[in-house]
Amino acid sequence: MTDQTGQTRYRVAVIGGTGPQGKGLGYRFAKGGHDVVLGSRAAEKAEAVAAEVRERLDGTAAAGSVTGLANADAVEACDVVLLAVPYDGHDELVASLPLAGKTVISCVNPLAFDKRGAHGRVVNGGEGSAAESAQELAPDATVVGAFHNVSAVLLWGDDEFLDEDVLVVGDVVEAKQVAMDLAASVTGRVGIDGGKLRLARQLEPFTAVLISINRKYKTHAGLRITGLDAPH
Amino acid sequence: MTDQTGQTRYRVAVIGGTGPQGKGLGYRFAKGGHDVVLGSRAAEKAEAVAAEVRERLDGTAAAGSVTGLANADAVEACDVVLLAVPYDGHDELVASLPLAGKTVISCVNPLAFDKRGAHGRVVNGGEGSAAESAQELAPDATVVGAFHNVSAVLLWGDDEFLDEDVLVVGDVVEAKQVAMDLAASVTGRVGIDGGKLRLARQLEPFTAVLISINRKYKTHAGLRITGLDAPH
Numbered sequence: 001m002t003d004q005t006g007q008t009r010y011r012v013a014v015i016g017g018t019g020p021q022g023k024g025l026g027y028r029f030a031k032g033g034h035d036v037v038l039g040s041r042a043a044e045k046a047e048a049v050a051a052e053v054r055e056r057l058d059g060t061a062a063a064g065s066v067t068g069l070a071n072a073d074a075v076e077a078c079d080v081v082l083l084a085v086p087y088d089g090h091d092e093l094v095a096s097l098p099l100a101g102k103t104v105i106s107c108v109n110p111l112a113f114d115k116r117g118a119h120g121r122v123v124n125g126g127e128g129s130a131a132e133s134a135q136e137l138a139p140d141a142t143v144v145g146a147f148h149n150v151s152a153v154l155l156w157g158d159d160e161f162l163d164e165d166v167l168v169v170g171d172v173v174e175a176k177q178v179a180m181d182l183a184a185s186v187t188g189r190v191g192i193d194g195g196k197l198r199l200a201r202q203l204e205p206f207t208a209v210l211i212s213i214n215r216k217y218k219t220h221a222g223l224r225i226t227g228l229d230a231p232h
Numbered sequence: 233m234t235d236q237t238g239q240t241r242y243r244v245a246v247i248g249g250t251g252p253q254g255k256g257l258g259y260r261f262a263k264g265g266h267d268v269v270l271g272s273r274a275a276e277k278a279e280a281v282a283a284e285v286r287e288r289l290d291g292t293a294a295a296g297s298v299t300g301l302a303n304a305d306a307v308e309a310c311d312v313v314l315l316a317v318p319y320d321g322h323d324e325l326v327a328s329l330p331l332a333g334k335t336v337i338s339c340v341n342p343l344a345f346d347k348r349g350a351h352g353r354v355v356n357g358g359e360g361s362a363a364e365s366a367q368e369l370a371p372d373a374t375v376v377g378a379f380h381n382v383s384a385v386l387l388w389g390d391d392e393f394l395d396e397d398v399l400v401v402g403d404v405v406e407a408k409q410v411a412m413d414l415a416a417s418v419t420g421r422v423g424i425d426g427g428k429l430r431l432a433r434q435l436e437p438f439t440a441v442l443i444s445i446n447r448k449y450k451t452h453a454g455l456r457i458t459g460l461d462a463p464h
Contacts, residue, residue: 119430126355127354217460
């Protein structure tokens with residue numbers, strides 16, 4: 001479905017929609033005119049957070065709808081599914097969802113923390129990533145990786161757009177385009193095609209570097225790619 | 233040694249100084265007022281490239297010196313050593329150099345290429361990086377990681393500074409500061425402290441993402457960190 005401006009209007013299920021990353025991305029997508037269904041284990045919790053997002057959007061011209069459902073029902077209601085869940089329990093949750101035929105966007109970051117700070121967790125002996133695991137667990141879905149590096153604080157903050165780029169990786173161009181389109185709601189410009197799905201191995205743990213910078217410089221660091229003319 | 237502006241003037245051995253990354257970084261360091269000794273397996277080859285860099289710098293006010301020596305002699309002549317060598321043969325070369333007591337900066341990228349493009353090579357089962365390998369092989373040196381993501385083409389190009397940030401990782405603050413200072417010769421501002429040395433696992437293969445972007449968008453992509461006031 002396209003709106004009056006010609007922008008494709010997506011209907012996005014946000015799994016983990018009551019967590020800070022999912023809620024923040026859901027808010028931005030709806031603010032950008034997409035319809036959002038926040039998913040949670042319990043429908044009531046999802047609906048309560050959806051009400052909070054709707055209140056935040058009140059008065060925003062052309063905002064999309066925001067509702068809340070249990071995770072599997074949210075997936076059933078949408079063509080696009082954003083996985084915004086913690087890495088712990090990720091595989092079991094993904095395997096339980098009816099993802100066949102869906103465009104699935106993973107922003108899952110397999111990170112670990114110790115007294116030396118954040119660092120990447122090793123997935124599949126270094127030859128895997130959360131996004132690739134999701135693709136293996138849902139072979140009839142099309143999985144891309146994106147939105148790994150955006151700050152939940154800034155997503156829920158007051159800036160019109162985040163001063164960052166969204167890198168999108170995947171093996172299917174059309175599925176990458178969905179995430180690149182959605183990125184415009186977050187950053188004000190389409191996302192950047194960062195290559196094949198296996199490069200999620202690089203995007204996911206890069207968040208550990210940004211967390212280190214945040215700690216050192218007391219900021220919310222983001223990533224921009226230089227050398228590209230806007231709009232890409 | 234400090235120059236008249238108060239900037240620390242380093243004496244940097246560039247191992248792999250005849251390759252595009254080493255030559256380009258050596259050029260930029262010397263342009264910024266640091267003294268550079270390009271190293272190569274054969275002193276004559278190093279001296280030939282040094283002459284080329286000197287010619288390029290001719291007339292540049294306050295440029296540092298550029299000379300060429302065999303790798304081990306270059307190391308002996310300097311306090312700071314930049315490892316700008318291919319990952320193939322990296323470990324053997326590092327083990328052969330007299331690095332004890334030196335500040336060693338690794339910009340080595342363990343990458344592999346196949347018909348799907350560039351991707352990161354798995355070092356030590358996913359729990360290692362070229363920089364960490366160098367630290368293990370030279371336990372009496374202090375190794376940091378930096379300059380992984382800068383384009384050799386842009387380094388040798390005509391822009392006064394590159395529109396990128398240099399991320400520096402390491403476990404010793406003073407050693408990171410050396411690389412952060414040197415970064416100013418490349419980007420016009422000091423580098424960014426990106427955290428502990430183990431995060432080189434993230435910086436090194438991120439270059440594969442930039443290579444993918446370069447291929448897709450026909451550019452020389454770079455990385456900037458947002459959310460930091462300049463100067464850092």
